[in-house]
Amino acid sequence: xxxxxxxxxxxxxxxxxxxxxxxxxxxxxxxxxxxxxxxxxxxxxxxxxxxxxxxxxxxxxxxxxxxxxxxxxxxxxxxxxxxxxxxxxxxxxxxxxxxxxxxxxxxxxxxxxxxxxxxxxxxxxxxxxxxxxxxxxxxxxxxxxxxxxxxxxxxxxxxxxxxxxxxxxxxxxxxxxxxxxxxxxxxxxxxxxxxxxxxxxxxxxxxxxxxxxxxxxxxxxxxxxxxxxxxxxxxxxxxxxxxxxxxxxxxxxxxxxxxxxxx
Amino acid sequence: xxxxxxxxxxxxxxxxxxxxxxxxxxxxxxxxxxxxxxxxxxxxxxxxxxxxxxxxxxxxxxxxxxxxxxxxxxxxxxxxxxxxxxxxxxxxxxxxxxxxxxxxxxxxxxxxxxxxxxxxxxxxxxxxxxxxxxxxxxxxxxxxxxxxxxxxxxxxxxxxxxxxxxxxxxxxxxxxxxxxxxxxxxxxxxxxxxxxxxxxxxxxxxxxxxxxxxxxxxxxxxxxxxxxxxxxxxxxxxxxxxxxxxxxxxxxxxxxxxxxxxx
Amino acid sequence: xxxxxxxxxxxxxxxxxxxxxxxxxxxxxxxxxxxxxxxxxxxxxxxxxxxxxxxxxxxxxxxxxxxxxxxxxxxxxxxxxxxxxxxxxxxxxxxxxxxxxxxxxxxxxxxxxxxxxxxxxxxxxxxxxxxxxxxxxxxxxxxxxxxxxxxxxxxxxxxxxxxxxxxxxxxxxxxxxxxxxxxxxxxxxxxxxxxxxxxxxxxxxxxxxxxxxxxxxxxxxxxxxxxxxxxxxxxxxxxxxxxxxxxxxxxxxxxxxxxxxxx
Numbered sequence: 001x002x003x004x005x006x007x008x009x010x011x012x013x014x015x016x017x018x019x020x021x022x023x024x025x026x027x028x029x030x031x032x033x034x035x036x037x038x039x040x041x042x043x044x045x046x047x048x049x050x051x052x053x054x055x056x057x058x059x060x061x062x063x064x065x066x067x068x069x070x071x072x073x074x075x076x077x078x079x080x081x082x083x084x085x086x087x088x089x090x091x092x093x094x095x096x097x098x099x100x101x102x103x104x105x106x107x108x109x110x111x112x113x114x115x116x117x118x119x120x121x122x123x124x125x126x127x128x129x130x131x132x133x134x135x136x137x138x139x140x141x142x143x144x145x146x147x148x149x150x151x152x153x154x155x156x157x158x159x160x161x162x163x164x165x166x167x168x169x170x171x172x173x174x175x176x177x178x179x180x181x182x183x184x185x186x187x188x189x190x191x192x193x194x195x196x197x198x199x200x201x202x203x204x205x206x207x208x209x210x211x212x213x214x215x216x217x218x219x220x221x222x223x224x225x226x227x228x229x230x231x232x233x234x235x236x237x238x239x240x241x242x243x244x245x246x247x248x249x250x251x252x253x254x255x256x257x258x259x260x261x262x263x
Numbered sequence: 264x265x266x267x268x269x270x271x272x273x274x275x276x277x278x279x280x281x282x283x284x285x286x287x288x289x290x291x292x293x294x295x296x297x298x299x300x301x302x303x304x305x306x307x308x309x310x311x312x313x314x315x316x317x318x319x320x321x322x323x324x325x326x327x328x329x330x331x332x333x334x335x336x337x338x339x340x341x342x343x344x345x346x347x348x349x350x351x352x353x354x355x356x357x358x359x360x361x362x363x364x365x366x367x368x369x370x371x372x373x374x375x376x377x378x379x380x381x382x383x384x385x386x387x388x389x390x391x392x393x394x395x396x397x398x399x400x401x402x403x404x405x406x407x408x409x410x411x412x413x414x415x416x417x418x419x420x421x422x423x424x425x426x427x428x429x430x431x432x433x434x435x436x437x438x439x440x441x442x443x444x445x446x447x448x449x450x451x452x453x454x455x456x457x458x459x460x461x462x463x464x465x466x467x468x469x470x471x472x473x474x475x476x477x478x479x480x481x482x483x484x485x486x487x488x489x490x491x492x493x494x495x496x497x498x499x500x501x502x503x504x505x506x507x508x509x510x511x512x513x514x515x516x517x518x519x520x521x522x523x524x525x526x
Numbered sequence: 527x528x529x530x531x532x533x534x535x536x537x538x539x540x541x542x543x544x545x546x547x548x549x550x551x552x553x554x555x556x557x558x559x560x561x562x563x564x565x566x567x568x569x570x571x572x573x574x575x576x577x578x579x580x581x582x583x584x585x586x587x588x589x590x591x592x593x594x595x596x597x598x599x600x601x602x603x604x605x606x607x608x609x610x611x612x613x614x615x616x617x618x619x620x621x622x623x624x625x626x627x628x629x630x631x632x633x634x635x636x637x638x639x640x641x642x643x644x645x646x647x648x649x650x651x652x653x654x655x656x657x658x659x660x661x662x663x664x665x666x667x668x669x670x671x672x673x674x675x676x677x678x679x680x681x682x683x684x685x686x687x688x689x690x691x692x693x694x695x696x697x698x699x700x701x702x703x704x705x706x707x708x709x710x711x712x713x714x715x716x717x718x719x720x721x722x723x724x725x726x727x728x729x730x731x732x733x734x735x736x737x738x739x740x741x742x743x744x745x746x747x748x749x750x751x752x753x754x755x756x757x758x759x760x761x762x763x764x765x766x767x768x769x770x771x772x773x774x775x776x777x778x779x780x781x782x783x784x785x786x787x788x789x
Contacts, residue, residue: 085713088688092681116678116719119685122712155355155380162351186385187348193379418618418643425614449648450611456642 013075015103021093028087033221042074052132058214058255059132068248080124142231144171144204146178150225156180156191163187170207206232208257276338278366284356291350296484305337315395321477321518322395331511343387405494407434407467409441413488419443419454426450433470469495471520539601541629547619549771554613559747568600578658584740584781585658594774606650668757670697670730672704676751682706682717689713696733732758734783
């Protein structure tokens with residue numbers, strides 16, 4: 001998971017891959033939830049996309065193993081892409097179609113082929129794209145974990161969005177409940193789940209407050225997930241993760257907490 | 264059907280109820296067609312919602328018997344609610360989910376519970392909400408009645424909306440036809456139905472003109488009705504009614520007529 | 527296919543027809559892609575609608591044989607109609623409903639009847655509507671033809687639209703390929719199909735540049751076509767055609783080429 005940083009390694013090397021439209025669309029959707037531009041690390045065992053949102057509040061780290069591809073050949077290096085544009089191109093592919101990708105190092109373009117249609121995407125200089133900090137260097141004390149049905153979180157976020165612009169995620173270790181709370185000027189929203197309601201649960205006292213904007217953006221992107229893993233601490237970032245592409249893909253979001261406003 | 268008017272009766276008393284998401288959504292949709300705020304009368308045999316639109320052109324009177332609920336307990340009194348907000352909350356429930364309601368008289372809030380999600384809705388002072396006049400006191404001479412396929416009325420209203428902003432509803436007793444007419448600057452729309460085209464028909468000469476705005480709002484709310492009953496007179500209000508929730512719910516709209524513009 | 531031009535012939539004569547909602551909606555959609563108003567030629571063997579867009583870049587010639595109608599009786603002449611309004615009226619018909627049309631020469635209106643609903647459409651003076659030039663008088667050298675899956679063209683146009691506002695259609699006779707190309711400031715799109723990918727193919731060198739605006743409008747209108755015929759030349763108009771209503775209807779679009787901008 002070491003980040004590529006020296007200039008030599010960042011120059012593009014051969015890269016050719018074929019992936020299902022569905023997986024390609026999932027990947028650009030998950031990354032596009034937070035950023036407009038990103039770097040694809042073309043490692044020999046798969047693609048990794050670490051990115052941080054412009055306000056440095058939320059990060060995403062996506063890994064797609066070469067097992068997720070029908071064909072995969074990469075020699076390292078990284079390329080910068082416009083995520084919206086890439087999303088629009090792969091979004092045109094119909095269910096069942098495949099997306100073939102080939103890097104042309106000379107013209108610094110990515111050829112995207114969907115059946116007989118060929119789209120030549122101009123790449124962005126990776127040096128011009130902000131890199132996220134290395135999370136492994138940050139000591140974050142995550143005290144509890146809950147694996148939750150994504151539909152339940154979706155409903156809670158939509159309800160919270162009606163009353164407030166921030167939301168608390170927490171665990172009450174004594175009551176053995178995972179909870180979500182939003183307090184509005186007149187109305188409140190709360191969700192409390194015990195182990196019976198959760199796919200998996202490692203209780204440990206936790207309570208942090210987050211901006212709904214970031215959680216909503218992530219929620220929309222992961223709408224198709226069956227269930228999602230949430231790692232929590234007290235006044236720490238939340239880690240939101242799940243696997244896709246039959247386990248060959250994994251995404252992890254990290255969202256920084258808000259300080260509770262005191263009057 | 265006596266209206267609660269003295270101050271004592273208007274203070275909230277115990278109220279707990281469980282209803283299907285579908286019925287809850289139908290109710291708020293039917294009332295929300297005309298008003299943003301309304302009073303729920305929590306009678307011991309069900310809920311009644313009488314409301315009048317801000318311009319006093321249209322009224323709705325909705326009754327939902329306790330038979331429509333999976334559980335129902337109420338001790339009288341009435342509560343004021345923000346209809347849009349209530350609609351947004353119950354609108355989040357998926358088909359098959361149940362909506363549980365519980366009044367907290369101390370905090371003057373309504374707890375709305377959908378599975379593990381809890382929404383605390385601040386109530387509005389019922390005295391601050393306009394009450395409709397008591398219709399039973401108004402002598403209206405409704406001379407005819409037609410029960411019509413809701414799709415046919417929907418099509419006629421959409422066609423009328425293309426050419427005009429008002430529409431006539433009437434019955435020609437001699438020709439034994441129920442009709443709808445709209446006259447535009449260049450184009451006209453008409454619909455004429457005989458007993459064969461109607462679910463039920465009690466002919467009696469009638470002809471009144473209505474604003475399309477109100478009828479369109481009501482039409483959108485009753486889109487799912489199989490057929491609707493229309494009671495008509497000459498230059499009188501129109502009464503539009505139908506039953507829902509397997510007969511345990513009934514709604515009646517009354518829309519005042521427009522005077523025909525004379526030149 | 528001679529155009530009606532003398533004043534006598536242009537006055538409306540008896541016209542009564544019944545057609546399926548689906549065919550009526552297809553016809554107004556195909557013509558509405560280019561024009562807001564058009565003339566319907568009510569010939570004794572069917573309806574013909576020739577029209578030219580306001581900028582005279584694109585023309586449509588639609589023919590609907592009397593075989594497409596459940597009943598058809600016409601005595602010649604032509605009527606002018608507002609296409610958007612006609613589209614809104616026939617658009618209200620549900621699948622399975624029929625649309626009955628009857629001309630009232632006295633009031634110069636077209637009665638449109640959908641079951642019991644009657645819409646009276648005011649006609650437009652045909653003389654006030656621009657007529658397209660007679661294509662049969664123009665010698666255009668179309669050197670090749672390709673019959674293509676409409677979905678493939680749809681995907682190519684949507685991809686091209688991301689990068690440019692013009693698009694080239696051509697045939698490379700040596701390589702035996704039909705191609706589509708769009709060049710943007712940074713990204714390019716291309717599609718190349720050989721005989722194996724085409725429904726039918728008559729190779730012959732061709733290359734012309736077109737405005738995407740017109741092709742997109744036509745593409746949206748023909749979205750339901752299984753496959754479409756394209757006739758091409760070099761710096762000539764493109765002819766786009768297909769049949770509908772089980773072969774009883776045929777539409778042909780002609781779009782003028784753009785000159786390639788030279789610097």
